[in-house]
Amino acid sequence: MNAPAVLLVLSGLLGAAGFLARRRAVLSAVISGIGAAALGGLSLGVSLDAPILWIGGTLKVSGVWTLLGRSFVLDEANRGAVGFIFLAGAFLLAGSWAARAVRYLPSFGVIMVACVAASLMIRPFLYAAPLLEMAAIVGCLLLVGERPQSHRAGLRLLTFYTLAMMALLLTGWMLGTAGVTSSTQLQAERVFLLLAIGMAVLMVIPPFHSWLSAGAEASDPYTLAFVVIVLQSAGLFLFLGFLDSFAWLRESVELAGRLRWAGLATVSFGTLWAVSQRQTPRFMAYAVVSDVGITLLLLSRFEPPAYQIALGMVGCRAVGLAVWALGAANLPGEGGRAPRNFGLASAASLAGALSVAGAPLTAGFPGRWAALELVGRTDVWAGGLVVASILILTVSLARRATLLVPTMGEPGDHGPWGQRLFLGGGVAMVVALGLFPQLLYPWVIRAAQGLHNLMP
Amino acid sequence: MDLVLLLTVLSIVVAGTGTALVVSEDRRVGVGLLVAEYLGVAGLLTLAGQPAAALSRVGVGACAAAILVITLQRMDVERVRSVEGPTPPGGWFRLSASLLVVAAAWGLSNSVAAILPGLARAQAGAGVALLTLGLLHLGLTEDPIRWVFALLTAQLGFEVMYAVLEPSLAVQAILAGVHLGILLVGSDIAGRQKASVEPESTGI
Numbered sequence: 001m002n003a004p005a006v007l008l009v010l011s012g013l014l015g016a017a018g019f020l021a022r023r024r025a026v027l028s029a030v031i032s033g034i035g036a037a038a039l040g041g042l043s044l045g046v047s048l049d050a051p052i053l054w055i056g057g058t059l060k061v062s063g064v065w066t067l068l069g070r071s072f073v074l075d076e077a078n079r080g081a082v083g084f085i086f087l088a089g090a091f092l093l094a095g096s097w098a099a100r101a102v103r104y105l106p107s108f109g110v111i112m113v114a115c116v117a118a119s120l121m122i123r124p125f126l127y128a129a130p131l132l133e134m135a136a137i138v139g140c141l142l143l144v145g146e147r148p149q150s151h152r153a154g155l156r157l158l159t160f161y162t163l164a165m166m167a168l169l170l171t172g173w174m175l176g177t178a179g180v181t182s183s184t185q186l187q188a189e190r191v192f193l194l195l196a197i198g199m200a201v202l203m204v205i206p207p208f209h210s211w212l213s214a215g216a217e218a219s220d221p222y223t224l225a226f227v228v229i230v231l232q233s234a235g236l237f238l239f240l241g242f243l244d245s246f247a248w249l250r251e252s253v254e255l256a257g258r259l260r261w262a263g264l265a266t267v268s269f270g271t272l273w274a275v276s277q278r279q280t281p282r283f284m285a286y287a288v289v290s291d292v293g294i295t296l297l298l299l300s301r302f303e304p305p306a307y308q309i310a311l312g313m314v315g316c317r318a319v320g321l322a323v324w325a326l327g328a329a330n331l332p333g334e335g336g337r338a339p340r341n342f343g344l345a346s347a348a349s350l351a352g353a354l355s356v357a358g359a360p361l362t363a364g365f366p367g368r369w370a371a372l373e374l375v376g377r378t379d380v381w382a383g384g385l386v387v388a389s390i391l392i393l394t395v396s397l398a399r400r401a402t403l404l405v406p407t408m409g410e411p412g413d414h415g416p417w418g419q420r421l422f423l424g425g426g427v428a429m430v431v432a433l434g435l436f437p438q439l440l441y442p443w444v445i446r447a448a449q450g451l452h453n454l455m456p
Numbered sequence: 457m458d459l460v461l462l463l464t465v466l467s468i469v470v471a472g473t474g475t476a477l478v479v480s481e482d483r484r485v486g487v488g489l490l491v492a493e494y495l496g497v498a499g500l501l502t503l504a505g506q507p508a509a510a511l512s513r514v515g516v517g518a519c520a521a522a523i524l525v526i527t528l529q530r531m532d533v534e535r536v537r538s539v540e541g542p543t544p545p546g547g548w549f550r551l552s553a554s555l556l557v558v559a560a561a562w563g564l565s566n567s568v569a570a571i572l573p574g575l576a577r578a579q580a581g582a583g584v585a586l587l588t589l590g591l592l593h594l595g596l597t598e599d600p601i602r603w604v605f606a607l608l609t610a611q612l613g614f615e616v617m618y619a620v621l622e623p624s625l626a627v628q629a630i631l632a633g634v635h636l637g638i639l640l641v642g643s644d645i646a647g648r649q650k651a652s653v654e655p656e657s658t659g660i
Contacts (some may be wrong), residue, residue, distance in 0.1 A: 068626035130630040137637035145646055151645045155603050158641055159594060162607055165634070166614045173621050190571075 002062040003046055004072035004121050005041055006152050007082070009116030016040075018107030025097035026418070033094025036113060040086030042119075043079050072121040075435075076109035077450030081237045083119045084447035088233060089319050092226045098422035099222035099329040102142055111225055112138040116234040124170025125241050131166040131203065132234055132373060136161035139227040148366055149218035155229075156211035164201035164208075167194040168238075188248075192255060195242065195261075202235025204228065205262060205296070206269050209245070216281035222325040228288060229318045236314060237447075239306065240297070246449040250302050259300035262383060266293030271389040275396040280353070283396070284324060287356045290389050291317055297375050297382050304455045306374055307354035308445045313367035316443035317356065319433060322366050324352025330423065344423035349452035350401050351379060351430040357393035361438070363433035365390075460578065463503050470496035471561070474589040474609055475554040479547055483601050487524045490519050490605055492585075493586070497612045500579055501619050509619040509628050513612075516635045520608065523636075527643040531601075532555065535646035550596065557592050574620045586613025600649065604642030608635060650651035 009182040014035035021028040044053075048063040066070045074082060089109060096105045115135035119128035136157055144154040171194040174187065201208045215224045270290030277283040295313055298306040327349030331342070355362035368390055376383025433440050448455055473496055477489040494517025501510035570572035572580070590610025596604060616633060 068629055069624055070626035125629060127630070128632055130627065133634050134630070134637060137634070137641055140641045141644060142577060144641075144648060146648060148649075151600065151648065152598065154645060155598065155600065158638065159607060160601075162611060162634070162638070166611075167617075169618060169622070173618075377626070 002065045003074040004065040015111040028106040036090035042085035071123045080447040098419045101222040126276035129168035133165040143219045153215035160201045164198045168198035190393045193303040212285045218283035221328045225321040225325040263296030312441040316363040320355030348423045351427045358390040359394040361434045366437035463578040470582045471585040478554045557588045583616035589592040600645040
């Protein structure tokens with residue numbers, strides 16, 4: 001028995017079960033949510049290559065699965081990341097019924113998470129790119145609805161990911177087989193260029209963000225949040241994998257400088273474009289772009305605390321986006337479909353949006369504050385931009401919130417108790433993580449504990 | 457026949473097929489040209505000593521033809537064409553743009569062949585031509601079926617070059633899966649576009 005095969009095969013079975021139960025939203029969400037959580041727990045907790053007592057006998061679980069000449073490996077280096085992706089998926093999939101998301105989300109969502117998990121386990125890890133493309137294909141099927149803008153979002157997503165796959169496969173070949181290092185300057189330039197294209201797509205950095213803004217217009221908000229979180233997390237882990245594997249990359253002053261400039265440009269672009277949007281979903285899409293810019297500023301530091309904060313911000317982004325989408329899906333008008341649960345839905349929508357904007361007392365704030373302390377010490381421009389993005393996005397949201405206030409007082413909180421529980425729980429979670437970030441950060445940081453070169 | 461000459465002839469045929477695919481307005485003809493591209497790429501891979509990769513391209517090409525033909529049959533081509541968005545640029549524009557792209561690709565083939573060891577100049581030319589023609593085509597259309605043609609063309613161009621660098625069967629299998637995924641997404645979106653002009657139809 002080997003752990004990668006168990007994880008991937010069980011994911012397939014969960015996807016099939018969720019698909020069969022697709023007309024029963026609660027059952028489908030429970031199957032995929034609990035199943036993904038169990039797989040996350042399994043990947044974090046299973047004893048690898050050691051005998052385990054099992055129904056009176058002993059069982060040895062191997063961490064290696066060889067398929068068609070390539071290996072999928074679950075070991076100490078990647079089990080944290082695999083566990084993180086399954087648990088983040090479980091968190092979002094379990095709430096899909098309360099958000100009345102696309103009915104295929106629980107089933108296809110598990111498959112998408114499994115593709116990302118497979119990309120984290122495949123060896124050499126450079127072959128992760130085609131598996132991420134597979135995840136994008138599944139994400140594309142989830143995003144596409146009846147409205148033409150959603151078709152555009154799907155087509156752009158897949159076009160970008162296909163280009164990224166090509167760039168990353170060539171990067172992998174140049175680094176792994178052709179032996180490119182910083183001493184071969186021309187080759188190193190080519191690697192930087194290809195890596196930049198690949199990572200810009202995977203982390204939704206402009207100009208490769210257009211699928212996100214198109215999707216925000218027309219796709220289901222909760223489904224879009226799921227796709228963004230899963231794909232961005234995968235992109236971040238892949239980038240950390242590159243840095244961990246190649247010492248000359250993480251010691252490159254040039255790469256650090258380019259990451260910093262990309263971060264500054266992304267924060268500025270995301271913030272300014274966010275405030276110029278009329279529709280809240282598009283505002284959120286650009287707020288996510290701004291948040292990614294701060295992640296880039298952190299990554300440019302090449303320091304263990306910066307990697308830890310970047311990972312923590314991914315976790316908080318998942319919470320904020322999920323809670324916003326949960327609320328937005330239950331509001332009439334933009335992104336919403338039914339006039340139910342106005343008060344709680346408005347509160348959830350607002351709390352989630354404020355968290356993504358990095359407003360104080362929300363889950364998104366501690367990460368931005370820590371980022372400010374870290375990058376602001378030596379880089380005034382970066383520190384100033386982090387502060388400006390928090391202020392501009394929060395003030396813009398506060399102005400938009402006045403549109404939500406009337407709905408908060410309306411009688412409408414009569415949805416199913418479970419739905420109200422999710423909405424109320426979401427608001428409570430955003431506030432709790434804003435006040436006590438230690439509830440989340442130590443767990444999320446474990447996702448990168450196996451990257452010994454980055455976090456000795 | 458000399459292997460280099462054979463490679464060159466086949467590369468020119470593949471690039472010509474890619475150009476015809478950009479210029480062609482009829483999507484049924486496009487399906488035929490796409491299959492011809494797959495066969496041409498399979499031929500290039502066979503000559504490069506990659507028979508397994510070539511065989512997988514033939515298989516995927518057959519699947520692509522089947523999926524696209526079924527999709528077009530379901531779409532009722534003439535009707536869908538009448539409700540498309542902006543008219544694509546004229547045939548002469550697309551032809552001249554394609555020829556420019558192919559000429560540039562041929563010019564770049566020496567540099568590409570120098571970077572990627574084991575890649576013949578003709579193969580590099582065909583690969584870069586298909587890749588750039590695919591990108592050009594992507595820029596000219598938002599129609600999902602043409603988008604499938606464009607993206608698969610670009611990917612075939614990449615694979616002509618990458619198969620020489622990485623002959624692993626596992627990677628070839630995953631890349632074949634990616635082709636099928638792209639076809640599935642394009643077919644799904646095309647079907648939904650039909651549904652959006654027919655109110656009685658239902659989707660997900």
